Amino acid sequence: MTTTSTSPGRSFADAPGWGKTVALFAACANDVMFPQAPIATTRLLERLGCRVVFPKKQTCCGQPLVNTGYYDETVPIVRNFAKAFEGYDYVVAPSGSCVGAVRHQHQMLADHAKDPGLRRDVDAVVAATFDISEFLVDVLGVTDVGAYFPHVVTYHPTCHSLRVAHVGDKPMRLLQAVRGITIKDLPDADRCCGFGGTFALKNPDVSVAMAADKARNVASTGAEYLVAGDNLCLLNISGVLGRQQSGIRPIHLVEVLASTEEES
Amino acid sequence: MSTEARDAILGRVRAALADLPPLTPEADTPVAWTYGQPRALDNILDQFEDRIIDYRAAFERCTPATLAEHVVGALQTYGTASVVLPSGLPRSISDAVAAAGLEVRLDEPQLTRIELDATSAVVTTCAVAAAETGTIMLDHGPGQGRRALSLVPDVHVCIVLADQVVSDVPEAVARIAPAIRERRPITWISGGSATSDIELSRVEGVHGPRTLHVLLVDGS
Amino acid sequence: MSKKLPVVTSRGGTVEPPRLTPAPPPGRLIDSPRFPAQAKVELGNPVQRKNLHHAMTTIRDKRARVAGELDNWEDLRLAGEAIKNRTLRHLDTYLVQLEENLTAAGTEVHWARDAEEANRIIVGLVEASLGETREVVKIKSMATQEIDMNEALEEAGIAAWETDLAELIVQLGHDRPSHILVPAIHRNRSEVREIFNAEMGTYGRPAPEGLDTEPKNLAGAARLHLREKFLRSKVAISGANFMVADTGTLVIVESEGNGRMCLTLADTLISVVGIEKIVPTVEDLEVFLQLLPRSSTGERMNPYTSMWTGPASGDGPQTMHVVLIDNGRTQVLSDPKGREALRCIRCSACINVCPVYEKVGGHAYGSVYPGPIGAVLTPQLRGVTSAVDASLPYASTLCGACFDVCPVRIPLPDLLVHMRHKVVEGKKAKGGVHTESAIMKATGRMFSHPRLWAAAVNAGALGGKALTGRVKHFGPLPWPLSKWTNARDVPIPPTESFRAWYARTHHEDGSLK
Numbered sequence: 001m002t003t004t005s006t007s008p009g010r011s012f013a014d015a016p017g018w019g020k021t022v023a024l025f026a027a028c029a030n031d032v033m034f035p036q037a038p039i040a041t042t043r044l045l046e047r048l049g050c051r052v053v054f055p056k057k058q059t060c061c062g063q064p065l066v067n068t069g070y071y072d073e074t075v076p077i078v079r080n081f082a083k084a085f086e087g088y089d090y091v092v093a094p095s096g097s098c099v100g101a102v103r104h105q106h107q108m109l110a111d112h113a114k115d116p117g118l119r120r121d122v123d124a125v126v127a128a129t130f131d132i133s134e135f136l137v138d139v140l141g142v143t144d145v146g147a148y149f150p151h152v153v154t155y156h157p158t159c160h161s162l163r164v165a166h167v168g169d170k171p172m173r174l175l176q177a178v179r180g181i182t183i184k185d186l187p188d189a190d191r192c193c194g195f196g197g198t199f200a201l202k203n204p205d206v207s208v209a210m211a212a213d214k215a216r217n218v219a220s221t222g223a224e225y226l227v228a229g230d231n232l233c234l235l236n237i238s239g240v241l242g243r244q245q246s247g248i249r250p251i252h253l254v255e256v257l258a259s260t261e262e263e264s
Numbered sequence: 265m266s267t268e269a270r271d272a273i274l275g276r277v278r279a280a281l282a283d284l285p286p287l288t289p290e291a292d293t294p295v296a297w298t299y300g301q302p303r304a305l306d307n308i309l310d311q312f313e314d315r316i317i318d319y320r321a322a323f324e325r326c327t328p329a330t331l332a333e334h335v336v337g338a339l340q341t342y343g344t345a346s347v348v349l350p351s352g353l354p355r356s357i358s359d360a361v362a363a364a365g366l367e368v369r370l371d372e373p374q375l376t377r378i379e380l381d382a383t384s385a386v387v388t389t390c391a392v393a394a395a396e397t398g399t400i401m402l403d404h405g406p407g408q409g410r411r412a413l414s415l416v417p418d419v420h421v422c423i424v425l426a427d428q429v430v431s432d433v434p435e436a437v438a439r440i441a442p443a444i445r446e447r448r449p450i451t452w453i454s455g456g457s458a459t460s461d462i463e464l465s466r467v468e469g470v471h472g473p474r475t476l477h478v479l480l481v482d483g484s
Numbered sequence: 485m486s487k488k489l490p491v492v493t494s495r496g497g498t499v500e501p502p503r504l505t506p507a508p509p510p511g512r513l514i515d516s517p518r519f520p521a522q523a524k525v526e527l528g529n530p531v532q533r534k535n536l537h538h539a540m541t542t543i544r545d546k547r548a549r550v551a552g553e554l555d556n557w558e559d560l561r562l563a564g565e566a567i568k569n570r571t572l573r574h575l576d577t578y579l580v581q582l583e584e585n586l587t588a589a590g591t592e593v594h595w596a597r598d599a600e601e602a603n604r605i606i607v608g609l610v611e612a613s614l615g616e617t618r619e620v621v622k623i624k625s626m627a628t629q630e631i632d633m634n635e636a637l638e639e640a641g642i643a644a645w646e647t648d649l650a651e652l653i654v655q656l657g658h659d660r661p662s663h664i665l666v667p668a669i670h671r672n673r674s675e676v677r678e679i680f681n682a683e684m685g686t687y688g689r690p691a692p693e694g695l696d697t698e699p700k701n702l703a704g705a706a707r708l709h710l711r712e713k714f715l716r717s718k719v720a721i722s723g724a725n726f727m728v729a730d731t732g733t734l735v736i737v738e739s740e741g742n743g744r745m746c747l748t749l750a751d752t753l754i755s756v757v758g759i760e761k762i763v764p765t766v767e768d769l770e771v772f773l774q775l776l777p778r779s780s781t782g783e784r785m786n787p788y789t790s791m792w793t794g795p796a797s798g799d800g801p802q803t804m805h806v807v808l809i810d811n812g813r814t815q816v817l818s819d820p821k822g823r824e825a826l827r828c829i830r831c832s833a834c835i836n837v838c839p840v841y842e843k844v845g846g847h848a849y850g851s852v853y854p855g856p857i858g859a860v861l862t863p864q865l866r867g868v869t870s871a872v873d874a875s876l877p878y879a880s881t882l883c884g885a886c887f888d889v890c891p892v893r894i895p896l897p898d899l900l901v902h903m904r905h906k907v908v909e910g911k912k913a914k915g916g917v918h919t920e921s922a923i924m925k926a927t928g929r930m931f932s933h934p935r936l937w938a939a940a941v942n943a944g945a946l947g948g949k950a951l952t953g954r955v956k957h958f959g960p961l962p963w964p965l966s967k968w969t970n971a972r973d974v975p976i977p978p979t980e981s982f983r984a985w986y987a988r989t990h991h992e993d994g995s996l997k
Contacts (some may be wrong), residue, residue, distance in 0.1 A: 021994065026982045028931070032944040033975070035982035042986070046996075054986045054993040059937040067882060069904030073928030080932050148615055163884030163896075192839045196881025203879065204967040205524045209843045210881075211971070239972025241956065269595040270583075273810050275760065284573055289764070293570035297563035299767045315784065322691055374798070377715045377749060384939045397777075397785035410609035410799035411748040411790075415741065433785075437770040444733055444766050447589055449796045452773075452789035457741035459649045465673075467703040470649060471710070472741025472788060 015049025022050045023085050025093035025129070027231075028060035034231040037094040041132055042260035045092070047258075048140060057084035063101035066109060068198045075113045078106045082121040091129045092137065094254040096161020097230045099131040104164050131161060132254050133170040133229060136236035143177045148261040150180030154223040155253075156214070156237065158230040162192050171229055171253055178256060184221035188213075197234040208240070217238040218248060230251045300438035303431040309480065312429050315398025319455025321470060321476040331481050332360035335421055338477045339366060339385055342419045347385040348375065350413055352406025357387065371409055378410060380382045385419035386473075391450075392439040395422050396432035399454045400424060400478070403443035411449055420473040422453070426482040504618070504643035505634065506658050507681060513660075514866055519875040526844040532670045533843070539669050540842045544770050546782025547833060549891065553784070554774070562769045565893040568827035571729075571762050572817065578729040578762045579808070583730030589794025602809045603636035606721070606754060609805050610642055613719050613752040621713055623736065623743045624648035625723025626664055626830055627756045627809060629852045630865075630870050633721070643719065645713050646969025647688075647742035649706050656683040662846030663831040664853060665780055673697040684709050685844050710742065719802065720750035724757045725829065726772060727806075727874040730765045733793040734806070737776055739786050753801035759808050760817075760826040772829060775891035779831040812865035820903050827892040834886035834896060840879060849876060856886040860899045868907045877903035941981045946979035 022045050026038040042052045062077035083103065085091045093099050103126050137140055155175060161167045163222035175183055194200070194210025214237050218226050226241070226248055228234045238250035285292065305311045316323045326334040335357050339347055346367040349358050363445050368374060369383055376439035393400045400422055402408045407423075414420055430436050444450060457472035468474065491501050521617060528530065551557050558595060564677060571578055583593045594609075596602035610620055619939045620637065621630065622644050634644040634655075646655040650668040654661050657679045661667030668676070680691040680702065689709045722743070726735040735753055747753060777786045795802045817823050835841050835855030846854035849874040851862035859880055863873040877900050886896040910919055930936045959976040962964060968974065980988075989997055 024986075028937070029842030031941050031982045033977055035978055035980065035985055038982045039985055042990075051994040052990075053992070054983065054990070056938070056983065057934040059934060062931065064930075065928055067901055067904070068920070068924065069877075069901065069906070069908035070921075070924045070928065071905050071908075077928060078593050080934065084934070105971035159881070159885075160701040164886065190885070191887070192881050192883035194839070194881060196883070199878065199881045201967050202875075203520050203523060203840075204970070205520070205527055206840055206843050207881075208971040209527055210839055235974070236972065239968075239974060242973035243971060261649070269597050269601060272597055273595050273808070273814065274576050274579065276810065276814035277579065277759075277817060280814050280823075281573060281575065283820055286570070289570045289574040289577065290574055293566055295563055295566040295570065297559070297566070297771065299770060381711070381715060394785075399785050404796070404799060410796075411744065412800070415744050415748060433774050434770040437767060437773070441766045444728075444791060444793060445731055447731075447793040449793070449799060450791040451744070452782075452785070453787070453792075454785035455787055457739065457787050459740045465699040467700045470703050470707055470740040470742070471647075471714070471745050 001041055017045060017048040017050030020050045020090060020139075021088065022052050022090045022092050022135070023088035024052050024054050025058060025085065025091050025098065026054070027095040027098045029094050029232055030094065031068050035250065037231055037254055040252070040255040041092065041094045044132075044145060044254060044258040048145065054087075055084045061085075061101045062109070063098065063105070064197055066101075066105055071078045071109060071112050076110055078109045078122065079118055081106065082118065082125050085125050085128070086121065089128055091125065092131070092132055092135045094132045094252060095166040095230055096133070096158055096167050097232070099129055100160040100164030102126060102129050108257040119173065131165050131167050131229065133167050133174055134165075136174060136257070137170040143173045145174065145177070145257050147178040147257045147259055148180050149178050149256045149259045151225050152182045152184060152219040152223045153184045153219040153225040153227045153256070154184045154218055155189070156186055156193065156218070156226060156233065157161045157189055158233045161229050162190065167229070169196070174257055175227065175253070181256070184223050186221060187217045192235050193237050195233050200236065211236050211240045215240065215244065219244075219246050223248060225249050225251050227251055227253050227256055269340050302435050303396055305395060305431050308429055308431055309426060309482065312393060312398060313445060313480070315395065316455070316478050319398055319476075321455050321478055323478045323480070325480045325482055328481055328483055331423065331479065333357045334479050335387055335423070336364045336366075338420070338421045338479065339387070340364065342385065342475055342477075343383040344419060345385045347387060348380070348383050348409070348413050349387055350407055350409025352408070353387060353389065357403045361387075372415060377412070377416070380416040380420075383394035383417045385421065386413050387399045387421045387423070388414050390428060391443060392436050393429045394432050394436040395429055397454055399400050399433070399452050400435065400450045401436060402453070403439050403440060403448045405443070405448065406449070409452060414451065415472055418473055419475045419477065421477045421479065423479050423481060426480060426484070429480075488607065491789065491909055502640060502875065503636055504641070505645070505687065506655055508635065508658060509660060510914050513850050513852065514872065516872040518871045519848055519850070519879040522850065523844040523848040523879070529670075529845075531675075533673050535669055535672055536845055538933050540836050543782050543836045547779060548834065550778040550782055550784055554778070554985065560771060560775055561891055561893050564775050564829075565827065565892050567763060567768050567771060568892050571759065571764060572823060572826050575759065575762070575817065578764060579759060582729040582732060582762055583862070585730065586794070586806055587732075591732065591794045591806055594805060594809055596806045596809045596811070598811050599631035602631045602756065602807055602811065603633055605807055606633060606756065607636060607640045609752075609754050610719055611640070612801065614642070615715070617718055618668065619643040619645060619713075620655050620719040620721050621645050621647050621717040621746050621750065622721040623738070623746045624651050624667075625721070625756060626852060627723045627758050628721065629661070630811060631756070632807065633756065636756070645710075647710050647746060649703060649740060649742075651712070652706055653679060656680065656687070660847060663832065663835060664830055665722055670847070673699060673702065676702050680705050684744045688713060712746040714742075714749055717746065717750045719752045719754065720746035722753065722755045723745060724755050724761055725776065726769065727757055728766050729762050731793055733766065733791050735769065736790045737786050738788050738790075739774070739781065741788055744788055744790055747792065748800040750801050752803040752805075754805045754807065756807045756809060758813055759810055760813055776803055776829055776831055779833040779891040816861070816864045819864070821968050822864050822899065824894050825857070825864060825899055828857055829892060833889040833891065837884070837885045837889050838880075839883060840881065849879065854879065856900070857894070857895045860896060860903055863903050863906070868903070868910045874907045874910070877907060890901065901947065903942065938983070939969040941983060943981055944977040945981045945984060948979045952979055953978040
């Protein structure tokens with residue numbers, strides 16, 4: 001794995017993403033509420049030489065429904081996902097949670113539907129689906145993406161990116177290569193923020209108690225920005241931080257990676 | 265009544281597993297594990313000593329020649345008045361203990377629970393010990409006595425021979441398995457009794473001997 | 485069977501005779517409130533929250549350290565998983581083999597289909613063994629809690645004395661356990677002293693004069709209080725951590741020595757064990773006796789482990805019984821996905837690592853088993869129809885920390901989702917109108933029809949345009965949105981969705997406009 005800097009003047013053919021077409025999987029919540037993350041993903045991948053397309057048929061990975069126990073209602077969503085992303089070598093999302101859901105649950109749901117054809121389609125899509133951090137490190141072979149973000153940050157590894165998508169230390173390695181950045185360790189980093197999808201609505205009191213713990217830990221770092229790879233976890237933690245007037249701003253990992261000196 | 269319940273339960277189990285292929289357990293579920301493997305340790309006896317001390321038990325080394333005097337020394341350290349000596353202990357030990365003026369109690373005829381409760385200490389040998397976990401295993405054969413003997417008195421002096429110490433649990437289980445198959449009762453002891461039930465503060469010595477004193481006999 | 489009879493008063497009425505043991509809290513666990521409701525109550529207990537945070541953090545760190553010491557820890561977990569799978573997939577074979585060997589070793593084997601049958605058998609066995617004393621000593625056993633054995637014995641006029649320190653605190657405190665390994669973790673030391681001072685004297689040797697709150701002195705008081713019970717015990721009741729099929733050996737893993745006391749001093753030993761607690765061979769113990777101590781108390785080895793194979797001549801109980809209980813386990817076994825939960829060796833590692841458990845403690849779960857394993861196993865054993873059982877699978881954020889520490893690799897997050905599916909299917913089967921189900925159906929439709937979703941995305945952007953300049957973010961909103969916004973600000977939707985931005989800046993083939 002090489003760390004390649006994308007300095008200007010480099011020919012396109014040297015760019016790590018040259019010749020690769022990426023189907024962007026925006027993630028439903030991002031499409032509506034946090035477009036900056038898929039926008040940053042697009043810009044970053046293009047900067048690295050990829051061609052980025054947006055298959056319009058995409059909707060959602062289905063996680064909110066299947067995780068609440070509604071398997072039958074999720075099967076058509078799985079079918080739509082497989083169709084929307086059919087034929088692409090790389091399906092990339094700025095969301096460890098959604099990627100984890102696709103890789104961990106879509107095959108189970110195809111089997112639940114007793115549909116071997118769907119299972120085959122799902123197998124193909126699963127093999128092509130990556131979180132942005134994995135795509136950068138494992139497929140493009142870069143940890144230094146030429147980013148510049150002169151701020152103090154702390155990073156929260158979201159549970160599903162860690163334990164379902166298994167992105168490992170890739171996000172941290174990418175952050176560490178960002179110029180100008182100062183990274184503060186987050187105490188109890190791997191403890192859940194309390195979001196848990198519908199958990200926040202079914203068990204609001206416990207959810208808030210857990211989010212309060214996480215917010216306290218974030219605030220204790222003195223960071224200006226809270227970074228994470230999933231926008232709904234960020235929404236949860238930053239929502240509490242905002243209510244406390246903490247001044248700490250949330251930002252998605254990919255937005256940090258997409259920041260350059262020119263833009264600052 | 266019991267046959268009816270037995271048949272019902274076994275019937276339910278078989279019905280529950282009807283989705284599985286008719287294979288033997290071994291063919292159906294391979295277990296990727298090699299039993300009885302030693303753990304690589306720099307020095308088995310040193311590791312054993314480390315762990316015993318870590319459990320806040322006492323530890324001393326001696327030779328076969330000095331064993332008896334160490335037993336007496338240990339008992340005297342704890343102000344022992346009376347000590348139960350299981351049958352099968354070397355004669356030299358019982359002689360030395362008696363000569364030191366300590367009251368020797370034998371378990372023949374068996375001591376009552378009250379008598380045992382009033383006995384200060386017990387001395388036993390052991391069957392095998394595991395270094396990595398600091399575990400001593402008794403199979404209650406000669407020199408070890410029935411289980412209550414090493415349970416009720418407050419001081420337990422345990423004699424471990426160097427060649428009884430193996431690296432870790434897998435080797436120890438392999439060594440103790442024949443005794444289990446002979447239907448001997450087995451007791452594993454790793455330090456003294458303890459509890460963390462109150463606010464998770466560890467407290468040593470609830471039931472069971474509050475003092476464990478290990479004598480490692482090394483002839484080399 | 486001599487049941488306790490009501491006492492006839494001088495006025496000719498009857499009153500219940502005084503209890504032999506402290507009364508537990510009234511009501512059945514299965515009638516507990518839904519998890520969210522009870523959780524809210526528990527969140528309001530600062531003593532418990534402090535205890536839980538300290539205890540769970542400590543025990544998590546210990547477990548991580550000792551598991552990390554073994555370079556083959558992952559291989560051990562895989563072996564534990566495989567051995568338990570082999571056992572469960574051939575449980576009939578191993579049960580028959582176990583019974584043969586138990587019998588050959590001189591242990592009488594009994595089978596109980598459910599709690600009621602188990603208690604009937606146990607009470608009968610105890611009655612047959614007792615002389616004048618109407619009491620038994622017991623070692624901590626989840627199986628006996630599951631069947632509520634203590635109360636069955638109380639009703640038959642037999643006192644069952646808990647001898648595990650935490651269970652003693654719970655019993656004397658008229659309480660219920662809140663953890664499967666450290667059941668009194670919700671109590672602090674001053675509460676324990678109060679309980680000992682108030683209750684020990686009623687049920688045996690009183691607490692010493694001037695007892696303080698030092699844990700070692702509290703433990704010392706328990707030692708003295710229990711000593712006389714051990715020394716006069718005739719009948720002991722235990723569970724078992726493992727039963728070895730090829731020898732008929734039972735294994736008990738403990739810390740305090742109360743197990744050894746019960747197992748060696750009584751004349752009769754009755755062991756109540758779930759049918760799934762089998763391992764095939766003696767050699768298999770080498771795997772589990774590495775996995776269990778490190779996963780449960782976070783030690784390299786627990787202080788005492790006892791193994792016995794039938795009565796030993798001149799040593800300990802000469803009459804032995806094993807009561808094998810089903811109590812819903814065969815039901816779990818019949819579910820090809822759900823049966824993975826039966827691998828559980830009751831170590832509590834999942835409970836100790838669960839961020840939800842740490843906040844609310846065990847009483848919120850309305851079940852003998854709390855935490856992740858409880859949220860899976862209890863609805864499997866009891867069914868998903870009661871209010872609390874339908875809520876348990878949702879008592880989790882699916883963070884996955886539990887699977888990482890489970891020594892037998894039970895896929896707890898997957899099983900939680902699996903049980904949520906069972907709850908949903910159960911509700912559908914019952915019929916009627918359910919808001920959540922309707923919302924999910926509509927959401928499912930929206931997400932499986934790209935045009936519907938695209939329209940929803942546009943609507944969001946329109947909403948954003950309407951609010952921009954007027955509102956910076958959403959503060960508290962009415963119910964049900966209040967569930968979120970009571971504690972958190974929410975940004976207003978942006979004015980341009982991602983797909984609109986992409987359509988504006990790119991051609992469909994990915995080239996820039």
